[in-house]
């Protein structure tokens with residue numbers, strides 16, 4: 001039977017906004033699990049106490065931004081349209097059904113008037129969410145994983161100019177100078193003359209629309225203007241403990257040790273090991289980790305040896321005598337240590353000239369074979385060897401489930417493929433708030449599971465505790481999609 005169409009909904013109904021938000025909604029769980037009152041304390045110094053028009057409350061302002069990141073709404077104009085019609089968003093923000101929603105320009109005005117002068121507010125908010133995760137015992141702080149991912153800059157690849165920029169001096173170079181001097185002295189050589197302190201410059205392709213972005217040119221990665229998000233996560237529950245944005249033309253290893261020190265200092269972690277991919281297999285990283293008493297578990301980034309050439313790995317290093325032995329048993333003795341920290345070991349030409357392996361071994365006209373070894377290469381060899389132990393394999397395998405998973409979620413669910421705004425400051429804001437939202441979801445899930453876990457008396461007589469847990473996990477997965 002065909003029913004008659006019901007008339008338009010025009011009757012007045014008595015409901016509260018709280019009744020309209022489903023009990024399993026993600027925002028309810030986040031609201032239960034996270035204490036947002038710290039935002040007011042942190043932001044209070046940015047507002048005038050007794051002058052001007054009353055501003056939108058900072059907790060509401062940041063919660064609006066959180067909604068945008070939690071539900072992957074990229075445009076702030078679109079975000080306000082969604083808040084206008086979504087009852088759960090209104091409930092989370094403390095708006096009633098008929099309250100007027102702020103104009104989208106509220107974000108740009110606050111950035112211009114407050115946050116541009118105090119950009120550390122975003123970092124402080126991120127840190128506070130990490131502290132809440134630590135309080136809930138979701139962070140062990142003993143095994144950390146770091147990696148980077150690229151975000152497409154909001155810039156046209158063709159609108160660019162060539163620019164000369166000054167090369168920055170890496171922080172570890174002073175330490176390297178000392179290591180080189182000590183090594184030369186140990187071998188009875190004079191220290192090298194101090195290098196002329198002339199700033200080095202390089203030519204780089206710079207975007208005219210977003211000059212902070214960097215031209216990324218990496219194997220198996222797209223070419224163009226990008227930013228890199230360098231992220232560190234804790235191995236226990238995949239809580240993000242650090243996120244740091246650089247232009248896309250910065251190597252992964254450049255900011256690594258500084259950011260690690262920041263994490264150690266900020267959260268007082270007792271880190272035992274770190275899992276890193278081949279982008280971090282530099283000698284200075286391995287030595288820096290040993291200096292901090294941390295075990296590096298690092299993938300081998302050395303290229304595969306060519307089948308028709310002898311490789312450095314075919315030469316055996318004798319630590320006690322500080323020399324190499326070639327596959328034919330010839331001893332390659334120490335010669336010198338250069339400014340870059342490379343120690344040079346040389347063979348004897350009279351032994352090499354008649355050698356049947358010479359063509360595969362050296363291309364030098366004089367027939368001499370030279371092998372170079374970094375002053376910190378021992379630390380690198382130990383890190384690469386650790387990766388092949390049973391424990392090292394177990395630590396390294398967790399990279400996929402931790403930092404890589406964290407990036408996958410960020411890209412799929414939180415719009416982390418593209419930079420929403422232009423400039424290092426604004427992309428850093430995006431990375432910090434997006435990571436804070438991912439952490440909030442983790443904390444909310446943990447609290448939710450814990451609360452229901454203790455409510456085991458709600459299990460029907462014919463069901464087990466596993467039944468309850470499985471049901472809760474399924475419900476939570478649904479809530480995450482809401």
Ligand code: SF4
Pocket residue numbers: 326327328329330347351352353355356357358361362369
């Ligand atoms: S060429 Fe010289 S260094 Fe190379 S394998 Fe022969 S003897 Fe050894």
